[in-house]
Amino acid sequence: MQELKGQRVTNQRRLLLDLIRRVEGHLDADELYRLAKARDPHVSLSTVYRSLRLFKELGLVEERHFIEEHHHYEVKGGIEHHHVVCHGCGKVMEFECPFVERMKKDASNKTGFHILGVEVSMEGYCDRCQERIEGV
Amino acid sequence: MQELKGQRVTNQRRLLLDLIRRVEGHLDADELYRLAKARDPHVSLSTVYRSLRLFKELGLVEERHFIEEHHHYEVKGGIEHHHVVCHGCGKVMEFECPFVERMKKDASNKTGFHILGVEVSMEGYCDRCQERIEGV
DNA sequence: AATGTTATTGCAAATGATTTTCAATTGCAA
DNA sequence: TTGCAATTGAAAATCATTTGCAATAACATT
Missing domain, CATH: 1.10.10.10 (Winged helix-like DNA-binding domain superfamily/Winged helix DNA-binding domain)
Incomplete structure (x- = not known):
């Protein structure tokens, strides 16, 4: 900078x-x-x-x-990727998101911003913690 | 909890x-x-x-x-909404994102997580800061 | 290789955000 | 209105990160 x-x-x-x-x-x-x-x-x-x-x-x-x-x-x-974090155990997984380009354009139109970066973060429970909680 | x-x-x-x-x-x-x-x-x-x-x-x-x-x-x-933050002045704007449901399903398939929340945050420059920087 | 300049380092102290401790207070059920 | 547990304010503690400063190390120039 x-x-x-x-x-x-x-x-x-x-x-x-x-x-x-x-x-x-x-x-x-x-x-x-x-x-x-x-x-x-x-x-x-x-x-x-x-x-x-x-x-x-x-x-x-x-x-x-x-x-x-x-x-x-x-x-x-x-490769550009995004993250899910597990509330149960803190585990982080990555995934690729096929929508980011479209989202970027869409948001840019709506807000007038020149958008440099997009971060999608999701939270929830990983497979293991789902089992533990729901007692499957 | x-x-x-x-x-x-x-x-x-x-x-x-x-x-x-x-x-x-x-x-x-x-x-x-x-x-x-x-x-x-x-x-x-x-x-x-x-x-x-x-x-x-x-x-x-x-x-x-x-x-x-x-x-x-x-x-x-x-209404569920997401955020763009300006690197120049810190301004935050909200926008609605029509892709979240699809993203959620997509990410859930890919990772096996049960997804509770999605947060899309973008960064860039707001219209005013674009002008200031690019000297329009 | 020796030198000088200046970026970089380690340490300790400073900062900023948030949490905790604890004694005093307050909300609420009996 | 009494009693007890939840809540509060104030200060100290904690956690993440930054900064000041004197000592050290990188690198361009001899």
Whole structure:
């Protein structure tokens, strides 16, 4: 967005980005911190946050807002997908949504916004939790 | 979810729910606190949070997760709608989305989840901010 | 390889949002 | 009107994230 001069490729950044890429799924800052510390015991949590913000600004990772307070991060790129979160156990599943393009146009017409991103998040109960609750 | 015994109808709860209902839009906890304090100077912020949580659990209000850290709340009921948030000025607009039912079925088939809620949130730039940025 | 500049780091303290603790108060059923 | 449990306000605690600052490390230039 701004400040694109002289970013440096540091060990911690390499490590962190590598981890985010390797671990597929939806890491939060703390999980990433723990993983990173396992490999390099003196990375700091601040650096994790700072790097996440940088990666986000550079468009390398995306930030997700699920039910919880804290955020989750995943690599950008690949197929666009969306998320269902289970209220029972917190499980997150991804799915592709064939309607987003149409929704985008539709919403743009209705609101006058120039729309950059669409996030569809659903909540409910995963198959396992349905059984547990309904006692099938 | 649990504990549905003996809830009491107190002045502050009446006041808070009344405010949320009266003020249409997307209040956050702090705005609600300020509004409430204007009418009854000694409501506390804790009570605002406690009441919001209660209302949410009772299904009276819904919690929204926009770009910002803190949450926004709006009365449940009325027509189901979704949100676009402007990156430039933070403006939030609502729109109705004709695809949600289809999306819900589609996602349910794909993931096996029993889906209770769908939230479509879009981000971009509102008409005013588009002009400002593109210098039209 | 040695140097200087400047981005980056780690740590600790600061912040912002929300939750909890606890003693005092209040709603409500008896 | 009494009694008890639910609710409240105020302050402290917690959780997620950010920031200030002095020490360190990257990288371009000698």
